[in-house]
Amino acid sequence: MKSVRPPLFLTLAAAVVAVAIALPLIYLVIRATGIGGEEFWQLISRPRNIEIFINSAVMAALVTFFSALIAVPLAFLTVRTDLPGRRFWLVITTLPLAVPSYVGSFTLIATLAPRGSFLQLLLAPLGVEELPSIYGWTGVVLAITLFTYPYMLLSVRNGLQGIDPSLEEASRSLGYNSRQTFFKVTLPQLNPSLIAGGLLVALYSLRDFGTPSLMRFDAFTRAIFIQYKASFNRNSAAVLSLMLVTLVLVILWLEYRMRSRAAYYSRGSASLRPPKIIKLGIWKLPALGFCFLVATLGVFLPVGITLFWLWRGFNTDYTFPNLLPSIFNSISAAGLAAIVTTVFALPIAILAVRFPSKTTAIIERCSYLGFGLPGIVIALSLVFFGANYLPALYQTLPMLVFAYLVLFLPQSVGNIRSSLLQVNPQLEESARSLGRTPWQTLTEVTLPLVRPGVLSGAVLVFLTAIKELPATMLLSPIGFNTLAVQIWQATENVDFADAAAASLAMLLVSMGSTLFFLNQEKGKG
Numbered sequence: 001m002k003s004v005r006p007p008l009f010l011t012l013a014a015a016v017v018a019v020a021i022a023l024p025l026i027y028l029v030i031r032a033t034g035i036g037g038e039e040f041w042q043l044i045s046r047p048r049n050i051e052i053f054i055n056s057a058v059m060a061a062l063v064t065f066f067s068a069l070i071a072v073p074l075a076f077l078t079v080r081t082d083l084p085g086r087r088f089w090l091v092i093t094t095l096p097l098a099v100p101s102y103v104g105s106f107t108l109i110a111t112l113a114p115r116g117s118f119l120q121l122l123l124a125p126l127g128v129e130e131l132p133s134i135y136g137w138t139g140v141v142l143a144i145t146l147f148t149y150p151y152m153l154l155s156v157r158n159g160l161q162g163i164d165p166s167l168e169e170a171s172r173s174l175g176y177n178s179r180q181t182f183f184k185v186t187l188p189q190l191n192p193s194l195i196a197g198g199l200l201v202a203l204y205s206l207r208d209f210g211t212p213s214l215m216r217f218d219a220f221t222r223a224i225f226i227q228y229k230a231s232f233n234r235n236s237a238a239v240l241s242l243m244l245v246t247l248v249l250v251i252l253w254l255e256y257r258m259r260s261r262a263a264y265y266s267r268g269s270a271s272l273r274p275p276k277i278i279k280l281g282i283w284k285l286p287a288l289g290f291c292f293l294v295a296t297l298g299v300f301l302p303v304g305i306t307l308f309w310l311w312r313g314f315n316t317d318y319t320f321p322n323l324l325p326s327i328f329n330s331i332s333a334a335g336l337a338a339i340v341t342t343v344f345a346l347p348i349a350i351l352a353v354r355f356p357s358k359t360t361a362i363i364e365r366c367s368y369l370g371f372g373l374p375g376i377v378i379a380l381s382l383v384f385f386g387a388n389y390l391p392a393l394y395q396t397l398p399m400l401v402f403a404y405l406v407l408f409l410p411q412s413v414g415n416i417r418s419s420l421l422q423v424n425p426q427l428e429e430s431a432r433s434l435g436r437t438p439w440q441t442l443t444e445v446t447l448p449l450v451r452p453g454v455l456s457g458a459v460l461v462f463l464t465a466i467k468e469l470p471a472t473m474l475l476s477p478i479g480f481n482t483l484a485v486q487i488w489q490a491t492e493n494v495d496f497a498d499a500a501a502a503s504l505a506m507l508l509v510s511m512g513s514t515l516f517f518l519n520q521e522k523g524k525g
Contacts, residue, residue: 006355007438013347014363020406021366024373027381028245031238043239049223052240056219057247059140060202066145067201068194070294071152076182077287079160081278089291091514094154096147096298097463098510100487102210103503104298105143107305109134109214139215144205146298151204151411152197154456159193159418160186161452192421196414199255200460203248203372203410209470220244221374228376241377248372252365303507306500313497321498323486323505330482331509333397334466337404338458344405345412345457350446352413353420354428367413370406375470378406383474395477403471408464412457419453420446462513466506483509 032040043049077083078090096104112119112134120131134142163186176184212219220240227237280287352364370378382403386394393399423446431441447454467484476482483506490498 006351006360009439010347010351010355013344014351014360017344017348017367017409018363020402020409021369023385024370024378024381024406025245027384028238028241028377031235032242035235035239040239043236044243048218049240049243052218052220052223053243053247055217056206056244057250059137059144059217059219060205060247060251062141063144063148063205064198064202066141067149067152068198070145070149071156071197072190072194073290074149074153074294075156075160077291079157081280081287082284083280083287083291084284089295090157091511092295092299093291094150094463094514095507095510097150097460098467098507099147099298099302100210100467100469100484100503100506101143101147101208102214103306103487103499104147104302105139105211105214107302108139108143108146108297110305111301135216137217140212140217140219143211143215144208146294147211148201148204148208149294149298151200151460152194154460155193155197155200155415155418156190158415158452158456159190159422163189163422192418195255195258196418199251199368200371200411200414202251203368206244206248206251206372207374209374209376220247224374225376228380237377241373244373245369248369251372252368256361256365303504306503309496309500310504313500316497321486321501323483323502326481326483326486326502327505327509329480330466330484330506333400333404333472333476333480333482334462336397336401337408337465338462340401341405341409341412341461342416342454342458345409345416346442346447346454348409348413349416349420350442353417354425364413364417368410371408371410373407375403375407375468376474378403379471379474382406382471386475395475397477397480400472400475400477400480403475404461404465404468407468407471408461411460411464412454415453415457415460416450417453419450423449459513463510466510 035043074089074093078086078093083089112131114120114130114133120128123131132138206219207221209221209225211217212222213225220243224237224240224244227240348364348367351360382399383394386399390399427449428441428445431445432438436444466482469484469488472482472484473488476485483502486502487499487506490496490502
């Protein structure tokens, strides 16, 4: 766009987001400064807290690396090859986003734990009395990778759909084979998507509580939760949260340094042509085996264990609970979160890509801070401000949706940004030169071209919001039960049959939303 200043509606939306981001940070600063400077620095320099900092950083790096090893092949197989049932595999390999981490981690422990697990019992006739321990580093990296790689999968898939096929055709016409074309042409074009997806994976691994807790791994979320719930020491927990914010800022700085400044314009008339489908040939069977292995660990195993709990319940005169109110509440809250988050993510992404400046860069980078913080920290900050300054909004649906906005905004921003980087700005400039207003240019030119990023971002927000637990429990209206709350309460009461019923309902709802997203993609042509 030729205009130096961004349109007013973009600036106002960014201002609202800036306020939303600032509230949790203000809360943490208020709490942390309440303990005095000397004790503050003593807590930060405590050896155990430094160890937790290092553990969390290394864990985030490993999870991001292994997620890329899973997501890139899956995205390529389901978009560019003749993989049998590729749309089925896309749905199945996206569903781990709908599995609560504490449910998924428990199923891995039940399957792979050293003693008494399903695998150990199968191997017992062979003399295997104990398996290698899954707890600690092995378990936490495996579990978080299996339930977060879809963030990168959807982002990379979106990037693949935006690549102009003529670029790869030109590479092959110059004598490059398929492998050389992938590494020299396709993969560099995917850099924005890889970085956006990797950032979401890294930040999610830092904010996850269920997996580190079950896997007995000392990470920030576990330490913060213990301080809040066990010792009721919110000041000390605030200091740990600020250390986590520092780690998030380091990751954002690294992401900014890694982000290429090159242009990746590829969306235009040429991008409407479907890419050439690659025939797998002898690699078809290994590709199917890879997809099946990932789906087994991330989906079939949790569903199988869940069905087992449900079957045991039916054998003991189990009464199926009425889940319709919880299903409706989950869909309405997560759906509103997806809509509101997308509405505010669009201006942030547009400002960052089309109107780059120090201010817009800071707003975009800071939008990721909420996603890196545990849900309980965001929720308690909003409880503090709501109870003291906005009692009319306290424990209402708008307050809950606002919390989802703070928590999950980056999921939408990252996908829209990577799509927008593939849109040549000359298309928007042409619309403006023909007399279109900034709003008309946005709705008639920009939005249709970034539709894949908008849809994938909205689906990510929906799938993550529907299983959010701490924010939902603390901020939802009285009596507003969701499927996530139902699962947690049933697990707390050791009622695995009820937990299984709610988990299956959540998977069905999530599968429906994913199918809707894929149908929208298909309708796009």
